[in-house]
Amino acid sequence: MERQQYVERCSELFAVGGYEAVRTAAEAGLKESGPDPVLFRWLGQAHAAEDDDDHDRDAETAYRKGLALAEDDLGLMVSYLELCLRSDSFEYPGRARRAVILQERIEELAPPGSTERERVDDATGWAGRGYWDDLNLAVAHGQAQQAATAEQSVLVTGALRRAARGESSEGTGEDLRAAELAAAVEMLQGVRNAPLRLLLAHRVEAYVLTFLASFGLNKVLVWSGVLDFSLWGWLLWAPILMAEAKLRQAKKLGQERVIARIQARHDKTHLP
Template identity: 45%
Template sequence: MTTTDVYDERCEQLFLAGGLAGVRRTATQGLDEAGPHADLYCWLAVAHASEDDDDHDTEAERAFRRGLALDADHLGLLAGYAELCLRSDSFDHPGRAARAGELTRRLEELAPDSAENAQLRAAHRWAGRSYWQDLRMSAAEAAVKRRERETRSDEIAGALKGRGPGEARAAARAAAAARPDDRRAAVLADTLEALSGPGTGWLRWAARHRAEAWAVSFALSALTSLLLRTTGVVHGFGPWGLLWTVPMLLADARLTSVRKEAERLAVARLEARLSGSEEAGSATAPATTAEAGA
């Protein structure tokens, strides 16, 4: 396996784990060590473009163009650059937006049946969506995020069931150690670690009983609004009853923050492990060669 292949594989693993910053660091390190290569420029560009930020988009375009200068027929670079151009504002970046058509035609000519071209076609459909399609997609994304929060709460509740925070944390650490490639187990272990500290009992309770707590919050909100209206304190249904939802909103926000930090730690460990394994391999190779010569 060449040096470029090693960095390419590391970038792929980090990207799948959601470590965009790690992908950029790894791709840049690979370019510095192995020299210019279209695949590494592709990873660097995609990791910038995935941030969906103007500054990152500028860096992504620079990486796409450098990669295409090395390999004008690179399918990943063509598809990624075309997607970036498609989502660019034609007023702020007219030149970038205008290049989408040319890149799309080039990819269609080179590989009409490729996965990259299929993905680009989907991006074209998304770019041409109607208002109602956009609204439905936003609702679907909100539903997915809600299910993800529920799944995370279920995982925490399952880990804490019948156990104290210390015991649950130790069990999660043991499970993560037994499955070093299981990112989900590592994230759960780090989450329980954060929820085992002082002053986090209410968060553990909120995670274990999230559905019930939200149901009670909404019921109290409706009851409070009704009582305030019937007693003449307020006219109509005001926002005061919604104050009952504030504790759960705070709990959800805190749990999300804890989860994101746990995911960041998991990606950092993966990056360190990949970097360490490569360094170990580089150190072992000369020794093995010397032993063979001896």
């Protein structure tokens, strides 16, 4: 298989979160085609995406090998800069020093308004955040996750109702969102999952009622003298947490299926 085919494979797999598969493809390409800066960049990005110290070290190794082949490769430099800025400057002072050098070199090579400059601005803005910025970002991230879960609940409920009416569903193919939805419908079928389906169909009402019930139960247990302090009411959140855990499992399952389909297509296309 040619180098460009490995690059395209890495790009497709990275887009759907198949980081392990990207690493496998990049390593296979490097083994077959020899050292290549673009494949080293994909290998580094697939390690860095795991957000783990061991993977970060492997990502740094890949970036440095790539830059040894093409020292002015903007894609490699920006990716390496992002890794350096994300790292703790006290624990990894070498990366902090390299970040300064990389940023200066990128600003020399990348024209204003380019994609690389935008990535640098985003990375430096992220690295320069303070405590309150982190707190605000965490709140915004939590709100975005809740909104995404609410949207997924609506979509899953609609799909479950269509399935109950006997409407046939189209194949999901390599559509990540469709695959996640199909996995959720599959995992929520059956009588035992009926309560979870009900909670997802009336998610807002379920949240409000559960909060009132849990808060009320804790107060009753304390006011009645049964307990001096109670957290038992929070157990009433278990069904909602189980329903949302099902959605997370479905997202992961759908992603795994799409990655497997992409890999199967690649293997079929590139058979000798």
